[in-house]
Amino acid sequence: MKRTPVNPWAWSLKLGYHQAEILEGGHRQLVCAGQTAVDAEGNPQHPGDMRGQIALALDNLEAVLGAAGMNLANVTSLRIYATDVDEALKNFDLMGMRFGPVDAAPPMTLVGVTRLALAPLLFEIEATAAD
Template identity: 35%
Template sequence: MPRAFVNPPELHPTPGFSHVAISQGDTLVTFAGQTALDRDFGLIGPDDLKAQTRAAMENLSVAMAAAGVSWDDIVKRTIFTLYPEEFAAIAEVIDEVTGGAANPPQTIVGVTGLALPGLLIEIEAVAVLHGAAPKPGEL
């Protein structure tokens, strides 16, 4: 059982996330918040929340690949955004990027600003890696 999600019937429905993740693995992998910045530090999708969400998720996907995990290994996701009320649009893009993988527990936090002007969203995640953790320099 790499991970199982539980949604107690006593709690509200979970649109785009789960209430509880139970995971089993050898190594916890923590990912820094990813934003809509390209590798040259250029802003992707100015004033476009969906484009920025896609870029942040794609950047997170690159970090995940470097750690050897997939969307099926994610056990927690946190979203920081200037527009938390646009959750449906954010969730739509997340589902597209993750290929419909089961949604882990998630927190969405409304913020008044992010690290750089123009950023609308930042997404961080935690995964469980199954098997031995890579040694420094092996990645």
């Protein structure tokens, strides 16, 4: 799959994402449900700890991608929901630490919400991936 970044402005690059990407030659697309900070039984983890929740949500996203034979380099877009946008942004270095090494900067949207499906959850990440 060929990915061509589209960035009419450069400001988003400092935050680790492209405004858009043109995808050409992809064969499979994976649409992931929102991944949160839950264990293998679906129990919320890291209550009150945004950083811990972001890290575990990313671990869970990587597990879903891996089960489909993909990884973070295959992610073509992200939708992120946070109960505290400012706190999420303080910890967005975790996103760069995961996506940077695979040279990926998928387009993303960050949305503030009053709560997620389970009250202890603070952060949820949806992804679309392709290969």
